[in-house]
Amino acid sequence: MTTALKNVFDRPVSLKDVATHYCPGCQHGTAHRLCAEAMDKLGVQQRAIGVASVGCSVFLYGYFDIDVVEAPHGRAPAVATGVKRVRKDAFVFTYQGDGDLAAIGTSEIIHAANRGEAISVIFVNNTTYGMTGGQMAPTTLPKQQTSTSPYGRNTGNDGYPIRMAELLSGLAGVSYSTRVALNSPKNIIAAGKAIEKAFRLQMEQGGFGFVEVLSTCPTNWGMNPLAANERVAEEMIPYFPLGVFKDVAPLAQEG
């Protein structure tokens, strides 16, 4: 007797069959998978061009089975602008960390968003500089200890964590801006839907979509993965609320 078995779980074709270099408990792997699943679902892997940033995710060409351009630190939205203007039919996304997008690359993200570039931006916010060893990020929470805020982030000296999803939602060029988290199965499912929505917005309406993904960095936080997930719920989400901050059709293009 043969039973037709239905395959209910597989590796997305957009993702390579390799182990990542990410630390145990790091959620880049989860975020990569969600992006890959969304590309598969939309059928855009073969015309996808990823723009890698500087930080732990610089190696994303090693994990995604797509064409990739590596951008200088913070400049991914400008590089993606050049890519998309040439390859109008391609699916173009940047994948950036908090230091890259919210510190050194603030100018590039704000102006790419404001131009309403037809790209998707995945912003992984783990409140620290992962690759350089856990220094203070623009999203480091008040009183959070890092290797360059050993006494805790002092808002009087260092200012306050930047809420990028809210900030960008005020720009006319932005069609979709949302914040999601990866700390629970429920939140991961919601994050996958948000990423798919942003990708679909680019391909179907030519809109700029921004997905901020609250993520863990157990190594630099000095926590085990479970405690790290708890920190996301107890400390990060209260400061960086989950939700959709903007969801509108792209403004009509002139000319």
Added chain:
Amino acid sequence: MKRLFVKGNEAVAMGALEAGCRYYFGYPITPQSDIPEYISREMPKLGGTFIQAESEIASINMLLGASACGARAMTSSSSPGISLKQEGISYMAGSELPGVIVNICRSGPGLGGIDASQADYFQSVKGGGHGGYHIIVLAPHTVQEMYDLTILAFDLSDRYRMPAMVLGDAVIGQVKEALVPHPYQAPLDLPAKDWAVTGKLGRSDQRIVKSLFLGDGELEAHNWRLHAKYKQLQQHEVRCETENIDNADLVVTAFGSAARIVKTAVRMAREAGLKVGVIRPITLFPFPTAIYQQAASTARKLLCVELNTGQMVEDVRLAVNGKVDVAFYGRPPGAGSLPTPEEILDQIRTHCG
């Protein structure tokens, strides 16, 4: 074709469009804003893209992205803006990306002034950003050359997969003189851009444009490979104008707008019976080392004239390696600092004596 009367900056823009450049990214700065102004007007008629970016940094990175897709693309700026672009130029060099960068030099350091200067020579020819690299550097001295060398910059840049710079200055950018545009024909032997990202489109391999190499020995091999390209340039792409160097007691050398003043002064010197020749490098990188060595075997002395306190003179001295004296006459930039032909003639008389 018809003779036109245009500005040097306009000639750059016209040459770029003629060469098939359909993507321009820039940020306004004096004295080069005629370039984005011209292109913003003409590019839409050709179906191309003009973006006035938020910064010079964004402009060079948009160029990086467009070039990574295989498009002919450019940016232009002037000295302080070119400093901002150096990060991106280093990444483009490391990623082996073509792309044309125009520097219509103004004076510095810092905000300096808006007068013509050649003080960006070092920054241009020595690799202005981090990490040890070179770019192709072309130095026009007429409006016609602004057009011709911009076109050549695209071809050389594509052929060698490296950024190319057109190094002008405020004088050559703003001067208006005759230009005879000519239709562009792409060299038939330009290599296919089989490295450009397109999306996989059924390919089995990924295309990755990057400058990060962490594997054992990878980065060293990459650097030696880049170095080998620079040697190839030295062998095949040196361009230089010479006048009367075989029969000269003194050979005067200058590039760009300084060369125009030098040529006038040398003509006056010859009319006065002095035996004077000229070397005008057209490619500053690759540098015409062999021509200087040739001149050093017959002339008694060389004189290098620059609109700075002495930069190219170091490369001239390296080229002749002590065989003859190399004198220097420079005027650092600023309002009222452009030397007259008579001033250069005095120098020629001094060094011929």
